Amino acid sequence: MDLPTMRSSVRRDLHDETGPNYRWTDDELDRHIQRAVNEVSAAALRERKAALNTAADSRDLSLASLTDLVAVEAVEYPTGLYPPSYVRYSLWAGTLSLLVDAPPKGVESVNVYYGALHTLNATTSTLPAETEDLVAMGASAYAALEWANFAINRINVGGEEVWRQYLAWGQDRLAAYLEALRKIARANAIRPRSLYVPAHPRSSQTTDAGP
Numbered sequence: 001m002d003l004p005t006m007r008s009s010v011r012r013d014l015h016d017e018t019g020p021n022y023r024w025t026d027d028e029l030d031r032h033i034q035r036a037v038n039e040v041s042a043a044a045l046r047e048r049k050a051a052l053n054t055a056a057d058s059r060d061l062s063l064a065s066l067t068d069l070v071a072v073e074a075v076e077y078p079t080g081l082y083p084p085s086y087v088r089y090s091l092w093a094g095t096l097s098l099l100v101d102a103p104p105k106g107v108e109s110v111n112v113y114y115g116a117l118h119t120l121n122a123t124t125s126t127l128p129a130e131t132e133d134l135v136a137m138g139a140s141a142y143a144a145l146e147w148a149n150f151a152i153n154r155i156n157v158g159g160e161e162v163w164r165q166y167l168a169w170g171q172d173r174l175a176a177y178l179e180a181l182r183k184i185a186r187a188n189a190i191r192p193r194s195l196y197v198p199a200h201p202r203s204s205q206t207t208d209a210g211p
Contacts, residue, residue: 001125001132006033006139009132013140024143032146036138036177037120040131043185045070045115051079052096052112054104061096061110068117072096076111131184138177144170 007029008017016023046068052061063069075089077098088099096112098104118126120135127135148167 001120001127001129003030003033003120003122003125006120006125006132006136009136010139010143013136014143023147028146029139029143032139032142033120033135035142036135037118037127039138039181040127040135040184041070041117043181044128044131044188046118046126047073048114048116050112050114052110054098054106054108054110056106057103059098059100059103061098061112063091063094063096063112066112066114066116068119069114070117071115072112073115074113076113077108079109079111134177134180134184137173137180141170141174141177145174 007026010029010033011017011022011024014024048066050066052065054061063072072089072091074086075096075098076084077087077100078085090097090099098110120127125132144166148164148170
């Protein structure tokens, strides 16, 4: 799947395949497609891992290099241990701070596990195959609703009821799309994520057993 293929799929759903006088321009459809891609991403983030390097005597790492970052899921430090050592952290203004007792003494590797937006461009896509039809559904719904709102009180070649037909079709399609999004979001919310739990709790989190 790529953007031109997705655009063709959306045009097919909208019955707008007769060029060159399309009802929707490519730019208009691309905008609706990107909106749907972002919404599907929010429901099912792209799982990514990045290796960042610390600076001597600093617990802070910049997240500027993490493209399309949405949420940090876990931070592994130090790396290379088994089981992996996941530590607590804080986030502020694009900076991740390791909540560890002692700062790194030099350049050390930190693995950051994070969720990112999916991408769909002219040549590639990171969307899971099972969500491609959902993106097309959402994009076509938004396109139909936008055109219906625009066409109200305007003369239409197909008659005065054309905008009503697009409005009803778009509303039905949008409702089905949003329900499918909710199902995906629920499925991802209940998925077990063992990465959240640090392998070794900090000393302040432990209790001493009494006699």
